[in-house]
Amino acid sequence: MKKDQVSRRSFLQSSGLAAVGSVLAAQISSVSAQDAVSTDVTVPAILGGPKAHKSGWKGWPQWNAEAWTPKMDAVMKSRNWSRAGKVSEFEKKWADMHGVKHCLTTVNGTNALSAAWMQLDIRPGDEVICSPYTFSASVFGVLYKGAMPVWADIDPMTFQIDPEKIKEKITPRTKGILPVHICGYPSDMPAIMEIAKEHNLFVVEDACQAHLAEIDGKKVGTTSNAGCFSFQTSKCLAIGEGGAILTNDTDYYHRLYSYHNYGYASGTTPGQISSITALILANKIRMSEYQAVIGLCQLENIEEQHKIRNENASYLSEKLSAYSGVTPVKFHKSGTQASYYIYSMIYNTEGLDGLSREQFIKAMEAEGVYVGTGYPNDPIYTQPFLHEVFKSDIYKKFYSEDELDFEKYKQRNHCPALIKTFNTALWIGAQGVMLGSKSDMDDIVNAVDKIHNNVAKIKTV
Numbered sequence: 001m002k003k004d005q006v007s008r009r010s011f012l013q014s015s016g017l018a019a020v021g022s023v024l025a026a027q028i029s030s031v032s033a034q035d036a037v038s039t040d041v042t043v044p045a046i047l048g049g050p051k052a053h054k055s056g057w058k059g060w061p062q063w064n065a066e067a068w069t070p071k072m073d074a075v076m077k078s079r080n081w082s083r084a085g086k087v088s089e090f091e092k093k094w095a096d097m098h099g100v101k102h103c104l105t106t107v108n109g110t111n112a113l114s115a116a117w118m119q120l121d122i123r124p125g126d127e128v129i130c131s132p133y134t135f136s137a138s139v140f141g142v143l144y145k146g147a148m149p150v151w152a153d154i155d156p157m158t159f160q161i162d163p164e165k166i167k168e169k170i171t172p173r174t175k176g177i178l179p180v181h182i183c184g185y186p187s188d189m190p191a192i193m194e195i196a197k198e199h200n201l202f203v204v205e206d207a208c209q210a211h212l213a214e215i216d217g218k219k220v221g222t223t224s225n226a227g228c229f230s231f232q233t234s235k236c237l238a239i240g241e242g243g244a245i246l247t248n249d250t251d252y253y254h255r256l257y258s259y260h261n262y263g264y265a266s267g268t269t270p271g272q273i274s275s276i277t278a279l280i281l282a283n284k285i286r287m288s289e290y291q292a293v294i295g296l297c298q299l300e301n302i303e304e305q306h307k308i309r310n311e312n313a314s315y316l317s318e319k320l321s322a323y324s325g326v327t328p329v330k331f332h333k334s335g336t337q338a339s340y341y342i343y344s345m346i347y348n349t350e351g352l353d354g355l356s357r358e359q360f361i362k363a364m365e366a367e368g369v370y371v372g373t374g375y376p377n378d379p380i381y382t383q384p385f386l387h388e389v390f391k392s393d394i395y396k397k398f399y400s401e402d403e404l405d406f407e408k409y410k411q412r413n414h415c416p417a418l419i420k421t422f423n424t425a426l427w428i429g430a431q432g433v434m435l436g437s438k439s440d441m442d443d444i445v446n447a448v449d450k451i452h453n454n455v456a457k458i459k460t461v
C-alpha cells in the first residue's frame, strides 16, 4: 500500500517515529557495547580499540529528590491538583524570563501551537507559509483553521526556514508564517518579522525545541504574535508533558486563556460555579498544578544548563572545524545562542574519503557517542495526514480540485534543501551529551579524530 493510501485502521495502528524524543530514544537504545581487543587509544572502537567515551552520559530529565520531592508532595497534599497558584507562578516566571507580558500554559506544545492559530484571524482559503524541517504537530493548528500550509525550503547551513524562500511563496492569500526553531537553533526572526510587517501577516513561532535560544540578545518566541514551547520529557525544560504560549498582545492573551478553559471568561479559575457561561468555541487544555511544580523546579537550573550547552557547543564547533566531512550547523547572521536541544552537523561523504554517513554513525556509536540522522526522509508535505485533510468537505468547499490534487501539491511544495538535509544531517543528543563536561566534549572530538585517521579500514567493516 502506498504511503498516501494508508487506511485509517493501519494509520491508527502504525507506530511511526514522530517526536524528536522518540527518534533520539530509538537511536540511544540501538547503541551496542563493543568489546575492546586493543588498548591502543588511536584504534577506532569499531576496529577493536578502546572506546573514546567510556564514562556514560548524564541522565535526563533530572530530578533533585531532596530539594524537589517535598515541593511536589506539598501540591499533592494540598488536594489542589487542577490549575491554581503553581500554574500562575510558573507562567509569571516564564514570561518574566523572556521579558514578555503574558504566558499561558497548556497541556503540551502541540496544543500551544494549535491554540495560538485557533485564536488568530486565519480562515479557510488563507495560506500559511511553514518551515518543512519539522513534524506534524507544528502545523495541526493551521489545518484546524482550514488554511493551506505552503512550505518554504530551509537554508541547508542553518536548518531554518529561508526568508528568501518565504518571499517567493507570498501570494495575495498569504496570512501567516510558521517558523520552527528546529534543533533549538534560532530561525531568522528579524528577516521573518520584516516580511510579516510588509505583508501584514501573523507569525506563530514553533519554539518547542528552542528554550532560551537568542537572536541579537532577544529570546526566541518573543517578537512574533505567539511563541510556543513544549515541556515534553526530552526538552530543555522537561515536565513530562506541558506547553506554553508567550505573547505581548493582551487581548489575544485573554482569548487564549478563555480558549484553554472551556471558553469561560479569561481569568476564570477551575471550579468557579459562576464560570459556566462559555463565550467562545473552545477547548480544555489547562496545565495541572503538579505539572507546574515540576516546571518550577526545572526552572531553577535551566539557565545554568543553557550556559553549559552553549559553552560545550562552542567548544565542539571550534574543535570540529579542523575536520573535513563534519560541518557544525551555523547560525544565521543575527542568531546569538541556541538551546542546543540537539547539536547538529552536516555530513559530507567526500570529506571523509567516501565513508558513508551510516558507517560514520556506526563508528561513532562504537566509540560511545550517540549520533542520529534526525527526521527520516519523509517530507511533511507528502504525509498522509495532509492528504486526509484535503479530502474533507471544508477543504473541498474552499479550494479548487487542482489545489487539492495531492501529487501536484507535493510537487509545488518540493523542498530540495530539506531533502538534502535528510540525507546529510547528523544530530547529537539527547540532553545528557550536551550537558557533559569539557572532557566529554574531548571524547567526541577524539572519536571523530580516530574515525578520520582510519577511514579506509572502517570502510571495510
Ligand SMILES: Cc1ncc(COP(=O)(O)O)c(C=O)c1O
Residues within 6 Å of the ligand: 019, 020, 021, 108, 109, 110, 111, 134, 135, 137, 138, 180, 182, 206, 208, 209, 229, 230, 231, 232, 241, 242, 243
Ligand atoms: C518542533 C516541535 N514542534 C512541536 C512539538 C510538540 O510538542 P509536544 O510534544 O509537547 O506536544 C514538538 C515536540 O516534540 C517539537 O519538537
